[in-house]
Amino acid sequence: MQKVFERPKSLNDRPFHYCPGCGHGIVHRMIAEAIDELGLQDRTVFISPVGCSVFAYWYFETDNVQAAHGRAPAVGTGIKRANPDSIVISYQGDGDLASSGTAEIIHAAARGENFTVIFINNAIYGMTGGQMAPTTLVGQATSTSPYGRDPKFAGYPIHVSEMLATLKAPRYIERTSLNNVANLTRTKRAIKKALDMQNKGEGFTFVEVLAPCPTNWGLDPNESIDWMESNLIPEYPLGVYRDVKTAEVKS
Amino acid sequence: MPMIAINEDRCKGCSLCVRVCPTHVIEMGKNLNAKGFYPAVYTGGKCTACKVCTLICPDICIEVFK
């Protein structure tokens, strides 16, 4: 018998601290697999945001830095400009990226910084206990929208992939989901493609991943997947929003 | 004969592997693990080593053999 699947080398053996059914662990593994497959481990600098994945640096066998809330794309810019040979991954949740760090993500994308952003969108704040996020759906109840998000007071969900796709510099933007095997496969492929493009110096790459947050959605892991399929994915259409090689870009 | 091995100490009982396994060879166990979860268990049934369970497992608890 031959082992055909095991833990990726770019992850150490520490168990994840995430809740049962959380999307972070799935994406961490995919990133680590992509790093292994592309042979980037000894050049990677992994940026942990502020949120449930603030402790992502506990797991990655790469260089790690933890950034202030929302600042990861700025920290990534500094790292990449200081050491263009590094492979920089800015790993962020929706509170970090779509709320506190909207300026940083938009301008890193507008400048076309040559690093990869992995954006985990679970439409809620996890670490702080289930508050409303800019990505929270209309009508979705959270600890700070107890009567359901009401656009009259709290506006509408922010669609980051579409927003960034209005910018000229980004080379690859895709939104994927973790709800089923097909989309899981697409997510892994997107992450690997983004890192590969960065490694080839293509420029700014961005993967938005719709992910379950059972604990703060108040659902069990299976119900969470169902809720993603009936509510989250319809609000956030999956697909590629930008995929262009530098050579193809008309100045 | 392909098979999987589930690290039942690390499993948090999320049951997503059960959801996606095409040949339904995984089910939720009956006895609690050290962390107080009912872990997923491999029933010993006909596994095809498709590795779909490892794709979704949030805690990398499953190894696959062929």
Place this chain on the structure above:
Amino acid sequence: MKVLMKGNEALSEAAIRAGATLYFGYPITPQNEVGEYMSRRLPTIPGGAYIQAETEVASINMVYGAVSTGRRAMTSSSSPGISLMMEGISYLAGAELPAVVVSIMRGGPGLGNINPEQADYFQATKGGGHGSYRMIVLAPASVQEMTDLTVLAFDLADKYRNPVMVIADGNLGQMMEPVELKDSYPNNYDHSAWALTGAKGRKGHTITSIYLDADEMEDYIHKLYRKYGEIERVETRHEEFLTQDADVVIVAYGIVSRVVRSAVELLRAEGIKAGMVRPITLWPYPKAVLRKLAETATFFLACEMSMGQMVEDVQLSVEGRRPVYFYGRSGGNVPTPAEVVAAVRQRM
């Protein structure tokens, strides 16, 4: 060979010659020349990079990223922008990262104006950011010192792995004076033990400022404070002018110290034994010299372009042994020597 240079540009050239060829900043008067100068020079230097960031918040975090690779990097701003950088500065201190931040003070609070002031002393020295940290703060009083103290700032930042601020005001930033610069300044600090250069042939390095366990956090803070104690013991700097027999000791830093120097001479001409202590490091503050002078002086007068902030450190240093008075101007008004002389006479 002396060259006539503007303060903001002189400190920029000095930083470049000290190897800081990474600059991230945002326009704000009265320090725009720093960014402009860097935008001209850095793209021409191999490995150099200039970014006009979207905000000062982003600027300081770009510095955080850049210095985490072990390279020298800096940012600069003025009062409101420095307020936006305070979170980042606390993170730099919390993660023990060497970085230089230049603050060219202007009128406040709020939008204030673009005239010079010294009302950000508390912000710089009393922890404008959160948590138990200290930042070394250097206060030049001439364009030459703008260059010398910027070079020193990079050395101290690397030596102690701590953020260092060079703090001046709109006058010093905008005025031109002859300056002498070396061709280059050494950078003999090896950060390979912690820098994020890629885990090739070594375990991964991690830079974070998180310590969940209370004891671990306390131990870490105590470690930082042992470092700060060492800095206080070794790196405190000040200048004394005619203090040996001084009855009146005037304390002033930066641009105001030049006015006070003239006032001391005027007072001496009138037979009043005045002297000046000029702090060069605002933190660590030169307490010892003031405590010693408190044994011989009659009273102290702190002079600032604010409503009195450094005066509190004078009081802390003198510990009530002698009266400590204050004279200051605000809004962009620079005190004149005659005003300082009058302020002293009033207390005689």
